[in-house]
Amino acid sequence: MLEILSTLSKSSEPLQHAVIFLFNGAEENILQASHGFITQHEWAKSIRAFINLEAAGVGGKELVFQTGPENPWLVQAYVSAAEHPFASVVAQEIFQSGIIPADTDFRIYRDFGNIPGIDLAFIENGYIYHTKYDTSDRILTDSIQRAGDNILAVLKYLATSDKLAKSFEYRHGNVVFFDILGLFVLAYPARVxxxxxxxxxxxxxxxxxxxxxxxxxxxxxxxxxxxxxxxxxxxxxxxxxxxxxxxxxxxxxxxxxxxxxxxxxxxxxxxxxxxxxxxxxxxxxxxxxxxxxxxxxxxxxxxxxxxxxxxxxxxxxxxxxxxxxxxxxxxxxxxxxxxxxxxxxxxxxxxxxxxxxxxxxxxxxxxxxxxx
Known part of the structure:
Protein backbone atom coordinates (compact mmCIF):
# COMPACT_ATOMS: atom_id res chain seq x y z
CA MET A 1 0.00 0.00 0.00
CA LEU A 2 2.84 2.39 0.82
CA GLU A 3 4.63 1.64 -2.45
CA ILE A 4 1.43 2.12 -4.48
CA LEU A 5 0.76 5.37 -2.63
CA SER A 6 4.27 6.54 -3.45
CA THR A 7 3.92 5.53 -7.11
CA LEU A 8 0.60 7.32 -7.54
CA SER A 9 1.86 10.48 -5.84
CA LYS A 10 4.75 10.68 -8.30
CA SER A 11 2.69 9.84 -11.37
CA SER A 12 1.81 12.53 -13.91
CA GLU A 13 -1.27 10.58 -15.02
CA PRO A 14 -4.43 12.39 -13.84
CA LEU A 15 -7.01 10.41 -11.85
CA GLN A 16 -10.70 11.00 -12.32
CA HIS A 17 -11.51 9.90 -8.76
CA ALA A 18 -9.85 10.31 -5.37
CA VAL A 19 -8.17 7.32 -3.71
CA ILE A 20 -8.26 6.69 0.06
CA PHE A 21 -5.61 4.46 1.67
CA LEU A 22 -6.97 3.00 4.89
CA PHE A 23 -4.54 1.25 7.25
CA ASN A 24 -6.74 -0.63 9.71
CA GLY A 25 -5.96 -1.92 13.17
CA ALA A 26 -8.05 -4.04 15.56
CA GLU A 27 -8.93 -6.51 12.83
CA GLU A 28 -8.74 -9.50 15.16
CA ASN A 29 -10.96 -7.68 17.67
CA ILE A 30 -14.25 -7.94 15.77
CA LEU A 31 -13.02 -5.72 12.91
CA GLN A 32 -13.46 -2.56 14.96
CA ALA A 33 -11.33 -0.18 12.90
CA SER A 34 -13.07 -0.83 9.59
CA HIS A 35 -16.46 -0.64 11.30
CA GLY A 36 -15.56 2.66 12.95
CA PHE A 37 -14.38 4.16 9.65
CA ILE A 38 -17.30 3.09 7.48
CA THR A 39 -19.97 4.07 10.02
CA GLN A 40 -18.48 7.28 11.48
CA HIS A 41 -15.88 8.89 9.21
CA GLU A 42 -16.96 11.84 7.07
CA TRP A 43 -15.31 10.36 3.97
CA ALA A 44 -17.21 7.08 4.16
CA LYS A 45 -20.26 8.28 2.22
CA SER A 46 -18.14 9.35 -0.74
CA ILE A 47 -16.70 5.88 -1.35
CA ARG A 48 -18.02 4.02 -4.40
CA ALA A 49 -15.85 0.88 -4.36
CA PHE A 50 -12.97 -0.63 -2.41
CA ILE A 51 -10.09 -3.10 -2.70
CA ASN A 52 -9.47 -5.05 0.50
CA LEU A 53 -6.03 -6.60 1.03
CA GLU A 54 -5.91 -9.73 3.18
CA ALA A 55 -3.63 -12.66 3.93
CA ALA A 56 -4.22 -16.28 4.85
CA GLY A 57 -0.60 -17.16 4.14
CA VAL A 58 2.76 -15.57 3.47
CA GLY A 59 3.14 -15.70 -0.28
CA GLY A 60 2.10 -17.21 -3.57
CA LYS A 61 -0.53 -15.73 -5.83
CA GLU A 62 -2.97 -13.35 -4.23
CA LEU A 63 -6.43 -14.80 -4.80
CA VAL A 64 -9.61 -12.82 -5.41
CA PHE A 65 -11.98 -14.76 -3.16
CA GLN A 66 -14.82 -12.26 -2.67
CA THR A 67 -16.44 -9.69 -4.95
CA GLY A 68 -19.61 -7.66 -5.18
CA PRO A 69 -22.23 -7.68 -3.96
CA GLU A 70 -23.91 -7.84 -7.37
CA ASN A 71 -21.48 -5.63 -9.24
CA PRO A 72 -20.20 -7.70 -12.16
CA TRP A 73 -18.44 -4.68 -13.64
CA LEU A 74 -15.95 -4.81 -10.74
CA VAL A 75 -14.91 -8.36 -11.63
CA GLN A 76 -14.62 -7.34 -15.28
CA ALA A 77 -12.46 -4.40 -14.22
CA TYR A 78 -10.13 -6.72 -12.32
CA VAL A 79 -9.98 -9.20 -15.22
CA SER A 80 -9.27 -6.42 -17.71
CA ALA A 81 -6.72 -4.48 -15.67
CA ALA A 82 -4.77 -6.97 -13.52
CA GLU A 83 -1.50 -8.07 -15.07
CA HIS A 84 -1.59 -11.50 -13.38
CA PRO A 85 -5.25 -12.16 -12.50
CA PHE A 86 -6.09 -15.08 -10.20
CA ALA A 87 -9.66 -15.49 -8.97
CA SER A 88 -12.28 -18.10 -8.15
CA VAL A 89 -16.00 -17.86 -7.43
CA VAL A 90 -15.66 -21.25 -5.69
CA ALA A 91 -13.46 -19.63 -3.04
CA GLN A 92 -16.05 -16.87 -2.66
CA GLU A 93 -18.96 -19.24 -2.09
CA ILE A 94 -16.99 -21.49 0.26
CA PHE A 95 -15.83 -18.52 2.33
CA GLN A 96 -19.24 -16.88 2.47
CA SER A 97 -20.91 -20.17 3.41
CA GLY A 98 -19.28 -20.00 6.85
CA ILE A 99 -17.37 -23.28 6.51
CA ILE A 100 -14.10 -21.44 7.08
CA PRO A 101 -14.12 -19.83 10.56
CA ALA A 102 -12.73 -16.46 9.49
CA ASP A 103 -13.84 -12.99 8.52
CA THR A 104 -12.42 -9.94 6.77
CA ASP A 105 -13.05 -6.20 6.55
CA PHE A 106 -14.83 -6.92 3.25
CA ARG A 107 -17.97 -7.90 5.17
CA ILE A 108 -17.93 -4.66 7.15
CA TYR A 109 -17.68 -2.44 4.06
CA ARG A 110 -20.31 -4.53 2.26
CA ASP A 111 -22.88 -4.88 5.06
CA PHE A 112 -22.49 -1.56 6.90
CA GLY A 113 -21.36 0.67 4.06
CA ASN A 114 -23.33 -1.00 1.25
CA ILE A 115 -20.24 -0.62 -0.92
CA PRO A 116 -19.09 -3.09 -3.62
CA GLY A 117 -15.52 -4.29 -3.56
CA ILE A 118 -12.85 -6.88 -4.23
CA ASP A 119 -11.25 -9.02 -1.51
CA LEU A 120 -7.75 -10.41 -2.20
CA ALA A 121 -5.53 -12.59 -0.04
CA PHE A 122 -2.22 -14.43 -0.10
CA ILE A 123 -2.91 -18.13 0.45
CA GLU A 124 0.42 -19.93 0.05
CA ASN A 125 2.12 -21.49 3.10
CA GLY A 126 -0.69 -20.82 5.54
CA TYR A 127 0.89 -23.37 7.91
CA ILE A 128 3.06 -20.69 9.53
CA TYR A 129 0.47 -17.90 9.30
CA HIS A 130 -0.19 -16.26 12.68
CA THR A 131 2.48 -18.36 14.38
CA LYS A 132 5.90 -17.52 15.80
CA TYR A 133 7.39 -18.52 12.43
CA ASP A 134 5.43 -15.81 10.61
CA THR A 135 8.42 -13.45 10.28
CA SER A 136 9.38 -10.87 7.68
CA ASP A 137 12.20 -12.98 6.23
CA ARG A 138 9.65 -15.57 5.07
CA ILE A 139 7.67 -13.06 3.02
CA LEU A 140 8.37 -13.72 -0.65
CA THR A 141 9.39 -10.53 -2.46
CA ASP A 142 8.16 -11.81 -5.83
CA SER A 143 4.70 -12.29 -4.31
CA ILE A 144 4.71 -8.71 -3.05
CA GLN A 145 5.81 -7.51 -6.49
CA ARG A 146 3.08 -9.51 -8.21
CA ALA A 147 0.41 -8.15 -5.84
CA GLY A 148 1.71 -4.62 -6.32
CA ASP A 149 1.56 -4.91 -10.10
CA ASN A 150 -2.00 -6.22 -9.98
CA ILE A 151 -3.38 -3.79 -7.42
CA LEU A 152 -1.76 -0.72 -8.95
CA ALA A 153 -3.15 -1.61 -12.39
CA VAL A 154 -6.66 -2.26 -11.03
CA LEU A 155 -6.54 0.89 -8.91
CA LYS A 156 -5.60 3.06 -11.90
CA TYR A 157 -8.34 1.42 -13.94
CA LEU A 158 -10.98 2.15 -11.31
CA ALA A 159 -9.73 5.66 -10.57
CA THR A 160 -10.15 6.60 -14.24
CA SER A 161 -13.41 4.71 -14.80
CA ASP A 162 -16.68 6.47 -15.63
CA LYS A 163 -18.63 3.62 -14.01
CA LEU A 164 -17.16 4.32 -10.58
CA ALA A 165 -19.04 7.61 -10.21
CA LYS A 166 -22.38 5.83 -10.77
CA SER A 167 -21.51 2.36 -9.49
CA PHE A 168 -24.98 1.72 -8.11
CA GLU A 169 -26.45 1.95 -11.61
CA TYR A 170 -24.41 -1.10 -12.63
CA ARG A 171 -25.55 -3.25 -9.74
CA HIS A 172 -27.29 -6.21 -11.33
CA GLY A 173 -26.83 -9.92 -10.72
CA ASN A 174 -23.84 -12.05 -9.86
CA VAL A 175 -20.96 -13.17 -12.00
CA VAL A 176 -19.21 -16.51 -12.53
CA PHE A 177 -15.42 -16.15 -12.57
CA PHE A 178 -12.52 -18.59 -12.47
CA ASP A 179 -8.95 -18.78 -13.73
CA ILE A 180 -7.83 -21.09 -16.53
CA LEU A 181 -4.64 -22.87 -15.39
CA GLY A 182 -3.43 -19.64 -13.84
CA LEU A 183 -3.09 -18.05 -17.28
CA PHE A 184 -6.17 -15.84 -17.40
CA VAL A 185 -9.55 -15.40 -15.71
CA LEU A 186 -12.83 -16.16 -17.44
CA ALA A 187 -15.87 -14.18 -16.23
CA TYR A 188 -19.47 -14.07 -17.43
CA PRO A 189 -22.88 -13.12 -15.93
CA ALA A 190 -24.50 -15.74 -13.70
CA ARG A 191 -27.71 -15.61 -15.76
CA VAL A 192 -25.73 -16.67 -18.84
Whole structure:
Protein backbone atom coordinates (compact mmCIF):
# COMPACT_ATOMS: atom_id res chain seq x y z
CA MET A 1 0.00 0.00 0.00
CA LEU A 2 2.84 2.39 0.82
CA GLU A 3 4.63 1.64 -2.45
CA ILE A 4 1.43 2.12 -4.48
CA LEU A 5 0.76 5.37 -2.63
CA SER A 6 4.27 6.54 -3.45
CA THR A 7 3.92 5.53 -7.11
CA LEU A 8 0.60 7.32 -7.54
CA SER A 9 1.86 10.48 -5.84
CA LYS A 10 4.75 10.68 -8.30
CA SER A 11 2.69 9.84 -11.37
CA SER A 12 1.81 12.53 -13.91
CA GLU A 13 -1.27 10.58 -15.02
CA PRO A 14 -4.43 12.39 -13.84
CA LEU A 15 -7.01 10.41 -11.85
CA GLN A 16 -10.70 11.00 -12.32
CA HIS A 17 -11.51 9.90 -8.76
CA ALA A 18 -9.85 10.31 -5.37
CA VAL A 19 -8.17 7.32 -3.71
CA ILE A 20 -8.26 6.69 0.06
CA PHE A 21 -5.61 4.46 1.67
CA LEU A 22 -6.97 3.00 4.89
CA PHE A 23 -4.54 1.25 7.25
CA ASN A 24 -6.74 -0.63 9.71
CA GLY A 25 -5.96 -1.92 13.17
CA ALA A 26 -8.05 -4.04 15.56
CA GLU A 27 -8.93 -6.51 12.83
CA GLU A 28 -8.74 -9.50 15.16
CA ASN A 29 -10.96 -7.68 17.67
CA ILE A 30 -14.25 -7.94 15.77
CA LEU A 31 -13.02 -5.72 12.91
CA GLN A 32 -13.46 -2.56 14.96
CA ALA A 33 -11.33 -0.18 12.90
CA SER A 34 -13.07 -0.83 9.59
CA HIS A 35 -16.46 -0.64 11.30
CA GLY A 36 -15.56 2.66 12.95
CA PHE A 37 -14.38 4.16 9.65
CA ILE A 38 -17.30 3.09 7.48
CA THR A 39 -19.97 4.07 10.02
CA GLN A 40 -18.48 7.28 11.48
CA HIS A 41 -15.88 8.89 9.21
CA GLU A 42 -16.96 11.84 7.07
CA TRP A 43 -15.31 10.36 3.97
CA ALA A 44 -17.21 7.08 4.16
CA LYS A 45 -20.26 8.28 2.22
CA SER A 46 -18.14 9.35 -0.74
CA ILE A 47 -16.70 5.88 -1.35
CA ARG A 48 -18.02 4.02 -4.40
CA ALA A 49 -15.85 0.88 -4.36
CA PHE A 50 -12.97 -0.63 -2.41
CA ILE A 51 -10.09 -3.10 -2.70
CA ASN A 52 -9.47 -5.05 0.50
CA LEU A 53 -6.03 -6.60 1.03
CA GLU A 54 -5.91 -9.73 3.18
CA ALA A 55 -3.63 -12.66 3.93
CA ALA A 56 -4.22 -16.28 4.85
CA GLY A 57 -0.60 -17.16 4.14
CA VAL A 58 2.76 -15.57 3.47
CA GLY A 59 3.14 -15.70 -0.28
CA GLY A 60 2.10 -17.21 -3.57
CA LYS A 61 -0.53 -15.73 -5.83
CA GLU A 62 -2.97 -13.35 -4.23
CA LEU A 63 -6.43 -14.80 -4.80
CA VAL A 64 -9.61 -12.82 -5.41
CA PHE A 65 -11.98 -14.76 -3.16
CA GLN A 66 -14.82 -12.26 -2.67
CA THR A 67 -16.44 -9.69 -4.95
CA GLY A 68 -19.61 -7.66 -5.18
CA PRO A 69 -22.23 -7.68 -3.96
CA GLU A 70 -23.91 -7.84 -7.37
CA ASN A 71 -21.48 -5.63 -9.24
CA PRO A 72 -20.20 -7.70 -12.16
CA TRP A 73 -18.44 -4.68 -13.64
CA LEU A 74 -15.95 -4.81 -10.74
CA VAL A 75 -14.91 -8.36 -11.63
CA GLN A 76 -14.62 -7.34 -15.28
CA ALA A 77 -12.46 -4.40 -14.22
CA TYR A 78 -10.13 -6.72 -12.32
CA VAL A 79 -9.98 -9.20 -15.22
CA SER A 80 -9.27 -6.42 -17.71
CA ALA A 81 -6.72 -4.48 -15.67
CA ALA A 82 -4.77 -6.97 -13.52
CA GLU A 83 -1.50 -8.07 -15.07
CA HIS A 84 -1.59 -11.50 -13.38
CA PRO A 85 -5.25 -12.16 -12.50
CA PHE A 86 -6.09 -15.08 -10.20
CA ALA A 87 -9.66 -15.49 -8.97
CA SER A 88 -12.28 -18.10 -8.15
CA VAL A 89 -16.00 -17.86 -7.43
CA VAL A 90 -15.66 -21.25 -5.69
CA ALA A 91 -13.46 -19.63 -3.04
CA GLN A 92 -16.05 -16.87 -2.66
CA GLU A 93 -18.96 -19.24 -2.09
CA ILE A 94 -16.99 -21.49 0.26
CA PHE A 95 -15.83 -18.52 2.33
CA GLN A 96 -19.24 -16.88 2.47
CA SER A 97 -20.91 -20.17 3.41
CA GLY A 98 -19.28 -20.00 6.85
CA ILE A 99 -17.37 -23.28 6.51
CA ILE A 100 -14.10 -21.44 7.08
CA PRO A 101 -14.12 -19.83 10.56
CA ALA A 102 -12.73 -16.46 9.49
CA ASP A 103 -13.84 -12.99 8.52
CA THR A 104 -12.42 -9.94 6.77
CA ASP A 105 -13.05 -6.20 6.55
CA PHE A 106 -14.83 -6.92 3.25
CA ARG A 107 -17.97 -7.90 5.17
CA ILE A 108 -17.93 -4.66 7.15
CA TYR A 109 -17.68 -2.44 4.06
CA ARG A 110 -20.31 -4.53 2.26
CA ASP A 111 -22.88 -4.88 5.06
CA PHE A 112 -22.49 -1.56 6.90
CA GLY A 113 -21.36 0.67 4.06
CA ASN A 114 -23.33 -1.00 1.25
CA ILE A 115 -20.24 -0.62 -0.92
CA PRO A 116 -19.09 -3.09 -3.62
CA GLY A 117 -15.52 -4.29 -3.56
CA ILE A 118 -12.85 -6.88 -4.23
CA ASP A 119 -11.25 -9.02 -1.51
CA LEU A 120 -7.75 -10.41 -2.20
CA ALA A 121 -5.53 -12.59 -0.04
CA PHE A 122 -2.22 -14.43 -0.10
CA ILE A 123 -2.91 -18.13 0.45
CA GLU A 124 0.42 -19.93 0.05
CA ASN A 125 2.12 -21.49 3.10
CA GLY A 126 -0.69 -20.82 5.54
CA TYR A 127 0.89 -23.37 7.91
CA ILE A 128 3.06 -20.69 9.53
CA TYR A 129 0.47 -17.90 9.30
CA HIS A 130 -0.19 -16.26 12.68
CA THR A 131 2.48 -18.36 14.38
CA LYS A 132 5.90 -17.52 15.80
CA TYR A 133 7.39 -18.52 12.43
CA ASP A 134 5.43 -15.81 10.61
CA THR A 135 8.42 -13.45 10.28
CA SER A 136 9.38 -10.87 7.68
CA ASP A 137 12.20 -12.98 6.23
CA ARG A 138 9.65 -15.57 5.07
CA ILE A 139 7.67 -13.06 3.02
CA LEU A 140 8.37 -13.72 -0.65
CA THR A 141 9.39 -10.53 -2.46
CA ASP A 142 8.16 -11.81 -5.83
CA SER A 143 4.70 -12.29 -4.31
CA ILE A 144 4.71 -8.71 -3.05
CA GLN A 145 5.81 -7.51 -6.49
CA ARG A 146 3.08 -9.51 -8.21
CA ALA A 147 0.41 -8.15 -5.84
CA GLY A 148 1.71 -4.62 -6.32
CA ASP A 149 1.56 -4.91 -10.10
CA ASN A 150 -2.00 -6.22 -9.98
CA ILE A 151 -3.38 -3.79 -7.42
CA LEU A 152 -1.76 -0.72 -8.95
CA ALA A 153 -3.15 -1.61 -12.39
CA VAL A 154 -6.66 -2.26 -11.03
CA LEU A 155 -6.54 0.89 -8.91
CA LYS A 156 -5.60 3.06 -11.90
CA TYR A 157 -8.34 1.42 -13.94
CA LEU A 158 -10.98 2.15 -11.31
CA ALA A 159 -9.73 5.66 -10.57
CA THR A 160 -10.15 6.60 -14.24
CA SER A 161 -13.41 4.71 -14.80
CA ASP A 162 -16.68 6.47 -15.63
CA LYS A 163 -18.63 3.62 -14.01
CA LEU A 164 -17.16 4.32 -10.58
CA ALA A 165 -19.04 7.61 -10.21
CA LYS A 166 -22.38 5.83 -10.77
CA SER A 167 -21.51 2.36 -9.49
CA PHE A 168 -24.98 1.72 -8.11
CA GLU A 169 -26.45 1.95 -11.61
CA TYR A 170 -24.41 -1.10 -12.63
CA ARG A 171 -25.55 -3.25 -9.74
CA HIS A 172 -27.29 -6.21 -11.33
CA GLY A 173 -26.83 -9.92 -10.72
CA ASN A 174 -23.84 -12.05 -9.86
CA VAL A 175 -20.96 -13.17 -12.00
CA VAL A 176 -19.21 -16.51 -12.53
CA PHE A 177 -15.42 -16.15 -12.57
CA PHE A 178 -12.52 -18.59 -12.47
CA ASP A 179 -8.95 -18.78 -13.73
CA ILE A 180 -7.83 -21.09 -16.53
CA LEU A 181 -4.64 -22.87 -15.39
CA GLY A 182 -3.43 -19.64 -13.84
CA LEU A 183 -3.09 -18.05 -17.28
CA PHE A 184 -6.17 -15.84 -17.40
CA VAL A 185 -9.55 -15.40 -15.71
CA LEU A 186 -12.83 -16.16 -17.44
CA ALA A 187 -15.87 -14.18 -16.23
CA TYR A 188 -19.47 -14.07 -17.43
CA PRO A 189 -22.88 -13.12 -15.93
CA ALA A 190 -24.50 -15.74 -13.70
CA ARG A 191 -27.71 -15.61 -15.76
CA VAL A 192 -25.73 -16.67 -18.84
CA UNK A 193 -24.18 -19.47 -16.80
CA UNK A 194 -27.63 -20.64 -15.67
CA UNK A 195 -28.89 -20.95 -19.25
CA UNK A 196 -25.71 -22.71 -20.35
CA UNK A 197 -25.83 -25.12 -17.39
CA UNK A 198 -29.41 -26.18 -18.08
CA UNK A 199 -28.69 -26.69 -21.79
CA UNK A 200 -25.65 -28.88 -21.09
CA UNK A 201 -27.54 -30.88 -18.45
CA UNK A 202 -30.43 -31.40 -20.89
CA UNK A 203 -28.04 -32.67 -23.58
CA UNK A 204 -26.53 -35.11 -21.08
CA UNK A 205 -29.94 -36.43 -19.99
CA UNK A 206 -31.05 -36.85 -23.64
CA UNK A 207 -27.86 -38.74 -24.43
CA UNK A 208 -28.28 -41.04 -21.41
CA UNK A 209 -31.98 -41.70 -21.97
CA UNK A 210 -31.34 -42.56 -25.61
CA UNK A 211 -28.71 -45.12 -24.58
CA UNK A 212 -30.43 -46.64 -21.57
CA UNK A 213 -34.06 -46.72 -22.72
CA UNK A 214 -33.57 -48.72 -25.90
CA UNK A 215 -36.74 -50.87 -26.37
CA UNK A 216 -35.06 -54.25 -26.87
CA UNK A 217 -32.55 -54.03 -24.02
CA UNK A 218 -34.25 -51.50 -21.73
CA UNK A 219 -34.45 -53.67 -18.59
CA UNK A 220 -30.93 -55.06 -18.94
CA UNK A 221 -29.45 -51.63 -19.65
CA UNK A 222 -31.16 -50.04 -16.67
CA UNK A 223 -30.00 -52.82 -14.35
CA UNK A 224 -26.37 -52.50 -15.43
CA UNK A 225 -26.54 -48.70 -15.39
CA UNK A 226 -27.93 -48.38 -11.87
CA UNK A 227 -25.51 -51.04 -10.60
CA UNK A 228 -22.62 -49.01 -12.00
CA UNK A 229 -24.18 -45.83 -10.56
CA UNK A 230 -24.37 -47.44 -7.11
CA UNK A 231 -20.78 -48.72 -7.29
CA UNK A 232 -19.61 -45.27 -8.35
CA UNK A 233 -21.28 -43.65 -5.35
CA UNK A 234 -19.86 -46.39 -3.10
CA UNK A 235 -16.36 -45.74 -4.42
CA UNK A 236 -16.66 -42.00 -3.75
CA UNK A 237 -18.08 -42.55 -0.28
CA UNK A 238 -15.35 -45.02 0.67
CA UNK A 239 -12.75 -42.67 -0.77
CA UNK A 240 -14.08 -39.80 1.33
CA UNK A 241 -13.97 -42.00 4.44
CA UNK A 242 -10.37 -42.95 3.64
CA UNK A 243 -9.33 -39.32 3.23
CA UNK A 244 -11.03 -38.41 6.52
CA UNK A 245 -9.18 -41.28 8.26
CA UNK A 246 -5.91 -39.86 6.95
CA UNK A 247 -6.97 -36.40 8.21
CA UNK A 248 -7.75 -37.79 11.67
CA UNK A 249 -4.40 -39.59 11.77
CA UNK A 250 -2.55 -36.41 10.79
CA UNK A 251 -4.39 -34.55 13.55
CA UNK A 252 -3.55 -37.21 16.16
CA UNK A 253 0.17 -36.94 15.47
CA UNK A 254 0.01 -33.15 15.85
CA UNK A 255 0.29 -32.20 12.16
CA UNK A 256 -3.30 -31.16 11.52
CA UNK A 257 -2.40 -28.27 9.19
CA UNK A 258 0.73 -29.72 7.58
CA UNK A 259 -1.10 -29.94 4.25
CA UNK A 260 -1.60 -26.16 4.41
CA UNK A 261 2.07 -25.39 3.85
CA UNK A 262 1.96 -25.89 0.08
CA UNK A 263 -0.65 -27.06 -2.41
CA UNK A 264 1.43 -30.02 -3.60
CA UNK A 265 1.61 -31.35 -0.03
CA UNK A 266 -2.19 -31.59 0.19
CA UNK A 267 -2.39 -33.27 -3.21
CA UNK A 268 0.35 -35.75 -2.31
CA UNK A 269 -1.13 -36.53 1.08
CA UNK A 270 -4.84 -36.73 0.34
CA UNK A 271 -4.78 -37.16 -3.43
CA UNK A 272 -2.68 -40.31 -3.20
CA UNK A 273 -5.03 -41.85 -0.64
CA UNK A 274 -8.09 -40.92 -2.70
CA UNK A 275 -6.65 -42.30 -5.94
CA UNK A 276 -5.55 -45.56 -4.31
CA UNK A 277 -8.99 -46.12 -2.77
CA UNK A 278 -10.81 -45.44 -6.05
CA UNK A 279 -8.57 -47.87 -7.91
CA UNK A 280 -9.01 -50.50 -5.20
CA UNK A 281 -12.84 -50.34 -5.22
CA UNK A 282 -13.09 -50.52 -9.01
CA UNK A 283 -10.49 -53.29 -9.21
CA UNK A 284 -12.43 -55.41 -6.69
CA UNK A 285 -15.70 -54.72 -8.51
CA UNK A 286 -14.22 -55.84 -11.81
CA UNK A 287 -12.64 -58.95 -10.32
CA UNK A 288 -15.64 -60.27 -8.38
CA UNK A 289 -18.70 -58.74 -10.06
CA UNK A 290 -17.75 -57.99 -13.67
CA UNK A 291 -15.63 -61.07 -14.34
CA UNK A 292 -16.63 -61.74 -17.94
CA UNK A 293 -17.73 -58.30 -19.09
CA UNK A 294 -16.01 -56.65 -22.02
CA UNK A 295 -13.64 -53.89 -20.83
CA UNK A 296 -14.87 -51.44 -23.44
CA UNK A 297 -18.52 -51.98 -22.53
CA UNK A 298 -17.67 -51.80 -18.82
CA UNK A 299 -15.92 -48.45 -19.28
CA UNK A 300 -18.89 -47.19 -21.27
CA UNK A 301 -21.36 -48.12 -18.50
CA UNK A 302 -19.30 -46.43 -15.78
CA UNK A 303 -18.80 -43.37 -17.97
CA UNK A 304 -22.59 -43.06 -18.25
CA UNK A 305 -23.05 -43.56 -14.50
CA UNK A 306 -20.52 -40.85 -13.68
CA UNK A 307 -22.04 -38.57 -16.30
CA UNK A 308 -25.49 -39.03 -14.76
CA UNK A 309 -24.23 -38.08 -11.30
CA UNK A 310 -22.58 -34.86 -12.48
CA UNK A 311 -25.54 -33.94 -14.68
CA UNK A 312 -27.82 -34.27 -11.64
CA UNK A 313 -25.35 -32.27 -9.51
CA UNK A 314 -25.18 -29.60 -12.23
CA UNK A 315 -28.97 -29.28 -12.29
CA UNK A 316 -29.31 -29.13 -8.50
CA UNK A 317 -26.49 -26.60 -7.95
CA UNK A 318 -27.81 -24.39 -10.75
CA UNK A 319 -31.31 -24.54 -9.29
CA UNK A 320 -29.95 -23.53 -5.88
CA UNK A 321 -28.24 -20.58 -7.53
CA UNK A 322 -24.59 -21.44 -6.87
CA UNK A 323 -22.13 -19.98 -9.36
CA UNK A 324 -19.75 -22.85 -8.49
CA UNK A 325 -21.96 -25.09 -10.66
CA UNK A 326 -19.57 -24.22 -13.49
CA UNK A 327 -17.30 -27.01 -12.19
CA UNK A 328 -20.00 -29.59 -12.92
CA UNK A 329 -20.52 -27.93 -16.29
CA UNK A 330 -16.89 -28.63 -17.19
CA UNK A 331 -17.07 -32.21 -15.88
CA UNK A 332 -20.19 -32.88 -17.96
CA UNK A 333 -19.55 -30.90 -21.15
CA UNK A 334 -15.98 -31.79 -22.07
CA UNK A 335 -16.13 -35.58 -21.51
CA UNK A 336 -19.57 -35.84 -23.16
CA UNK A 337 -18.80 -33.72 -26.23
CA UNK A 338 -15.42 -35.41 -26.70
CA UNK A 339 -17.08 -38.82 -26.51
CA UNK A 340 -19.78 -37.84 -29.00
CA UNK A 341 -17.28 -36.45 -31.49
CA UNK A 342 -14.94 -39.43 -31.28
CA UNK A 343 -17.81 -41.92 -31.37
CA UNK A 344 -19.17 -40.30 -34.55
CA UNK A 345 -15.77 -40.28 -36.21
CA UNK A 346 -15.00 -43.91 -35.44
CA UNK A 347 -18.52 -45.11 -36.20
CA UNK A 348 -18.03 -43.96 -39.78
CA UNK A 349 -14.98 -46.25 -39.95
CA UNK A 350 -16.84 -49.20 -38.45
CA UNK A 351 -15.12 -48.88 -35.08
CA UNK A 352 -16.16 -47.89 -31.61
CA UNK A 353 -14.21 -46.02 -28.94
CA UNK A 354 -15.00 -44.53 -25.58
CA UNK A 355 -13.39 -42.04 -23.24
CA UNK A 356 -13.57 -42.49 -19.52
CA UNK A 357 -12.35 -39.77 -17.19
CA UNK A 358 -12.10 -40.44 -13.46
CA UNK A 359 -9.53 -37.84 -12.49
CA UNK A 360 -12.21 -35.27 -11.66
CA UNK A 361 -13.66 -37.74 -9.13
CA UNK A 362 -10.39 -37.67 -7.19
CA UNK A 363 -10.30 -33.87 -7.25
CA UNK A 364 -13.88 -33.72 -5.97
CA UNK A 365 -13.13 -35.97 -3.00
CA UNK A 366 -9.94 -34.06 -2.11
CA UNK A 367 -11.73 -30.71 -2.41
CA UNK A 368 -14.48 -31.86 -0.07
CA UNK A 369 -11.96 -33.17 2.46
CA UNK A 370 -9.89 -29.98 2.45
CA UNK A 371 -13.01 -27.82 2.81
CA UNK A 372 -14.03 -29.86 5.87
Missing amino acids: GTIMNYIIAAIAFIYLSKKILQPKTKVNNMKKFFTAFGLTLLSWLSTLVTVLIVAVFISLIGRSLSWYSHFYVSMSLYGTAATAKLILVHTLAKKFYYKNMNDQYLGDVFFDASLMFWAIALTVLTQIGLCSAFICTLWVAFPLFTKLMIHKEFRQKGKNLFLFFHFHDVLKIVTLALAM
